[in-house]
Amino acid sequence: MKKWSKILVSLALPLTIGGVAGAVTAQNVRTWYPQLNKPWFTPPNALFAPVWTLLYLTMGISLYLVWQQPPSTARKKALTAFAVQLFFNFWWSILFFQFHQVGWALIDIVLLWMGIVWMIARFYKVSRLAANLQWPYLAWVSFATALNAGVWYLN
DSSP states (O other), X not given: OOHHHHHHHHHHHHHHHHHHHHHHHHXXXXXXXXXXXXXXXXXXXXXXXXXXXXXXXXXXHHHHHHHTSOOOHHHHHHHHHHXXXXXXHHHHHXXXXXXXXXXXXXXXXXHHHHHHHHHHHHHHTTOHHHHHTTHHHHXXXXXXXXXXXHHHHHO
């Protein structure tokens, strides 16, 4: 695959997954979510879309940095870890917002957090830059895990 095609696919994949999850859950963000008891540290809703967009972009950049490396076992494992964490990322929104399963979403986000750690470790073996670009994602998901736990506890 040509360089520009890989860049476009790498960026489009996480942005599309995030966009689909966001579109599926948008109604509940406006109707169900405001009715929940939330922890004191809950940020304003307007913060979520720009943060997630930036994180999906950095995921795409990291994906490209790994994918453009020569084929190897390390690259294959890194791409697998990326796919696994993206799977859990997608399902969290569906579980939390669409199905209102806050407890199951909490389990999912813990698995997502573990998947991100695994992805970073695998990315380091292929591209240190790709791995380092994922630290803000891990920090945000750590915060989101605390927020999810707080919503679960308070409701």
